[in-house]
Amino acid sequence: MNNQNIISIEGLKKHFLTSGGRFTAINGMDLNIVSAEFTGIVGPSGSGKTTLLNIIGSLDSPSEGKVVVLGKSIGELNVKQAALLRRSQLGFIFQSYNLLPVYTVFENVEFPLLLMNLTDNQRKKMVMDSLEWLGLTDKVKSKPSQLSGGESQRVAIARAMVKKPQIILADEPTANLDAANSHNIIKTMVKLNEEFGTTFIFATHDDKVIGYLKRKIILLDGKIASDETIRK
Numbered sequence: 001m002n003n004q005n006i007i008s009i010e011g012l013k014k015h016f017l018t019s020g021g022r023f024t025a026i027n028g029m030d031l032n033i034v035s036a037e038f039t040g041i042v043g044p045s046g047s048g049k050t051t052l053l054n055i056i057g058s059l060d061s062p063s064e065g066k067v068v069v070l071g072k073s074i075g076e077l078n079v080k081q082a083a084l085l086r087r088s089q090l091g092f093i094f095q096s097y098n099l100l101p102v103y104t105v106f107e108n109v110e111f112p113l114l115l116m117n118l119t120d121n122q123r124k125k126m127v128m129d130s131l132e133w134l135g136l137t138d139k140v141k142s143k144p145s146q147l148s149g150g151e152s153q154r155v156a157i158a159r160a161m162v163k164k165p166q167i168i169l170a171d172e173p174t175a176n177l178d179a180a181n182s183h184n185i186i187k188t189m190v191k192l193n194e195e196f197g198t199t200f201i202f203a204t205h206d207d208k209v210i211g212y213l214k215r216k217i218i219l220l221d222g223k224i225a226s227d228e229t230i231r232k
């Protein structure tokens with residue numbers, strides 16, 4: 001799918017019904033993303049970053065307009081089709097890591113593979129490859145409570161990449177990390193992007209992260225205020 005839009009957004013609006021009436025979180029957006037981009041959605045709190053990522057990730061649907069991800073029109077997918085798209089093609093990284101506390105590191109990374117048709121050995125190899133890539137082989141048996149923030153986020157990256165998804169969506173992945181770990185995490189994502197061609201889209205307002213972006217989209221009040229490709 002190289003050089004083709006893997007995400008195309010046209011006239012997107014997202015309204016939420018609140019006690020105070022209708023609130024428009026995304027207010028008219030057009031955006032195309034091609035394969036292997038490393039794009040940051042930058043903007044202040046409340047500008048619509050999470051809402052946009054949720055729609056691209058088929059966790060929510062557009063109120064108006066069209067959002068096509070890997071050939072699938074998000075607003076037209078039923079619950080099962082949306083789950084299949086997420087499971088087969090998308091990886092997610094969250095600000096708060098979202099690791100399952102009762103499971104080991106190995107089991108957390110294995111989790112997205114459980115619904116796939118794989119043998120135990122295939123699964124084990126994929127999990128170990130992913131953990132090795134992230135330098136976490138000595139943490140295989142640890143529980144999330146025994147990990148630092150940086151390690152937890154690396155486990156979350158291992159979990160997001162284990163099935164080699166085409167697209168990884170990351171919502172403020174460095175918001176809970178100190179400077180050293182933020183740099184480490186973003187460098188890991190750049191490496192993943194360059195080594196495997198994984199398309200990254202992430203929301204951030206972290207200045208430390210912004211310098212690594214290859215494309216920077218600034219969101220203000222649910223609209224794109226600027227869209228800049230950064231040449232390195």
Ligand SMILES: Nc1ncnc2c1ncn2[C@@H]1O[C@H](COP(=O)(O)OP(=O)(O)O)[C@@H](O)[C@H]1O
Nearest residue numbers: 016018023025044045046047048049050051052
């Ligand atoms: N489920 C919801 N119901 C009502 N309002 C929402 C909902 N989700 C988000 N919003 C509102 O939409 C706006 C954008 O939110 P969000 O996408 O989370 O912004 P960001 O991630 O940039 O901080 C905010 O004003 C928020 O309060």
Ligand SMILES: [Mg+2]
Nearest residue numbers: 049050051203
């Ligand atoms: Mg947010």
